[in-house]
Amino acid sequence: MITARDAGLVACRRCTRVWPMGTEYCGRCGHEITSRHTKSLQRVWAWWMVGLACYVPANVLPMLHTRTLVMVDESTIIGGAAELAQHGNWGVAIVILVASVLIPMGKFAVIAALALGVRHGSQLSELRRQQLFEIVEYIGRWSMIDVFVVALLSSLVQLGALAAVAPGPASLYFALSVIFTMLSAQAFDSRLIWDPDTTVTHDEYQGAPERRAE
Amino acid sequence: MDSHPASGSEDTSDLIACPKCDALYRVVEPDPRERAVCARCHTVLIAPRARAGMQLIAISLTVVILVVAATIFPFLTIHIGGAWHSSSILDAALSFRGGTFYALALTVAALIVFFPVLRALLTLYVLVPVVFDRPPARGARAAFNLSESLRPWSMAEVFAIGCAVALVKVVDLADVEFGPAFYMFSSLVILVVVQDTFLCRYSVWKALEE
16 A cells, blocks of 8 residues: 555545645645645644643533423433433433533543554554544534524523523534534544554654555 | 656546545446545545436425525424414524624524535536536536535534424423425435435546546
């Protein structure tokens, strides 16, 4: 297996065309091209940390203000799920916990593991890590569901004195957290997974060792 | 294979590299119903379909019409006792009011209405001249680039699943009635998914090059 970089070429990730090394813009689609995004990992970590920072208030602050004739309720994501579970609605409670807690935490963990794997090597095969990355990229947008549900509920449940639902501040932080995590995943240059020589910190290393069999 | 092209770039025109893992290949155009897949990381590189262009034009037109209609007509209506309230998709997006919530309202409106429509319009702009054997439209490359960049941010189908979750939550509280926009949006979601599977990026870029 020979890579574009091995052949002294640089590939456009938008349209797959290849050009001689050093070309800055793809002649076919006009997209900016680099052989490897050298700042990729820094950007991944920057977005990752902002995303995680937003994820904390998203869980601590209330997601929904619910007001009915008999009560006023301000529930957090986890509080809302716990309440549903107490009312015997286990199915929905589990769905909410998986979608808003397990999947976001899993995304943070996987992105961190991939970024660390590039620097320090990994137990997992390249293909397995590539698949993990694709799952994170695919699942990222689906976390927006929570925000859309809040939007739908607060526009729909507007029944004057009877019942009203309004978005809580956590919805804003949750949306930001999802967006930053998506940007973090997008900043990751998956070609780094497949490079044999990036496990050494790239700044210190000048020569390119041929470590690969065949 | 590589004669080390110093200035001339013509030598590389029959090569492609996998965008995910950088593996280099000589292009072998697959037959319709075949796909060229990266041998190393299994990323689909080329997947042409016969008459895909025409189908994509039809789908994109439908998407534009459906989103505009679904945005105007009532989406869901709830009843509790004598009280009722209906809501359209725009109402849902604009339910975030006050202070920083306005930014969220704009973002949500962009994700569920504006970006899907924009992507469909850009697809039309790029594909119509190509499919009808005309020279590519002015700025077609920039248009297709923009459409591709917007792909992860166009979330109509995510919103549709969000509706299902919201319904589960409201059903205990009140009776829910589906408006015409609900069915429009449901069909829209299927079309958006089909649109993305039919589109062979390689073929489009190739067509824009010639």
